[in-house]
Amino acid sequence: MAETLRSHGASHVHCVGSVADFLSAGAVPPAPVRLWDVAVWDTGISGDDASLTALLDQWRTGVPGAPVVVSDEAPSTRRAMAALRGRAADMVERGDPDGLVAAVARVLENRADPLRVEGARQAGPRMLVVGAHPDDVEIGAGGIIHRRAHGGWGITILTLSGGANGGDPDRRREEAHRAAEVLGAHLIMENLPDGSISDDSATVRTIERAVAEVDPDVVLVHSESDTHQDHRAVHRATLVASRQVARLACYQSPSATVAYQPNRFVELSEADLEAKLSAIGAHNSQAASRWYLEEELLRSTARYWGRFSRTRYAEPLELVHDNTPLGYYPADHA
Structure with missing residues (x-):
């Protein structure tokens, strides 16, 4: 060997x-x-x-x-x-x-290229990134979104609540649209209750509508290993709603626990990281008051994850399922 x-x-x-x-x-x-x-x-x-x-x-x-x-x-x-x-x-x-x-x-x-899609459609692969609140996906996967969008992918962000617990929903909606524009993504915003999102059939159907509209090759979402109840609920509902999607992985939120175990690392260029920081900055009602949105911390976090992919910057992913079969042996089913 x-x-x-x-x-x-x-x-x-x-x-x-x-x-x-x-x-x-x-x-x-x-x-x-x-x-x-x-x-x-x-x-x-x-x-x-x-x-x-x-x-x-x-x-x-x-x-x-x-x-x-x-x-x-x-x-x-x-x-x-x-x-x-x-x-x-x-x-x-x-x-x-x-x-x-x-x-x-x-x-x-x-x-x-951890999110490489075999046999992707001629128009380019599609990715759906699901978050519970405005700014969630930018924090967890903003660099990946920018990198893929500028690599010919079609990117859609699905934000399930207006973030009313963190400020005026109308202002937060405007900020979310500006952030998506910075990253090169299309935004779908729903109006589930901030702070009490459940993983019931109504939430699953909401995500299923986006899955049907986007027809994604890849879905990214919060991890189950997270202290925020909305994040965990969105994770569970997305797993059900995306059961027919080829590949699903979880990004890291500031509220992720030490049980979060990334197994894929996506390289980011300086431009990808700057776009991520700009998109987070577009949520200016949050950026000035949240310690976990400080630029130094965001930059050093990307630098830390870069060590696992031998690159300067990276974002981590926890791959949950992939439709590539690990092995099927007909002799076992004779």
Whole structure:
């Protein structure tokens, strides 16, 4: 396996023989490696389904920026589901070196562009970004929105409340439209009750209408790991409303908890970051009074996440589902 990867251009391949060594090398890469681009785990080292999922969970917690390809002697649907539960990036058969190389190449390409959409429509991919309140999506994904909008994507922001608890709803609506214009996005604003948004069928139907209108390839939304009740409700309702969408990921809010576990990092240019700051600044009824909207903090946060993608700036995402099948083996269903 190591020689196969080296022969296809891998500059550094480090081999281990135990779970402990795998996790240790992930957390503290041996010199001269600073960060891992990808890891390959062979189930022959330690391999029942439960331990595989647990191992992948441990790796993701300790090394969130490095995806894992799983190699197995005779992959089954059961084993593939264990890998999927642990959010493995791909699964290959141990005796297929070409398959391993192809899987690693796909993972690296996806890491460079985590929201890349296979077979996107000719007019360009579409992304729907859902937030509970005005300014939520700008804070969590403003750089991504700008980057995609200026890369030919169609971007729609769905804001579910007018933010009445944070100020005059009419003013906040005007600010939201200005911010969307700065980022190059179309804005849909609903009028659900700020502070008491639920995840009931009415909220699901509201989001479903936007999904039907936009027909997105990608949906971004709040994470479940968030202390704000509206954010959690919108997350749950969006999961239901977007169940047929190819890819769904969660952005980080200021109220996200330490349980937020990003596994994708989208590179931002200086222009993307400046556009994000300008869009947040457009919410001037909030920007002057919210400590978490200070420019220094926003800039340093983007700089911090950049370390996981070897770029200067990045925004994190927690990928929840992706329609790319991890593995389906007809022999299991004969």
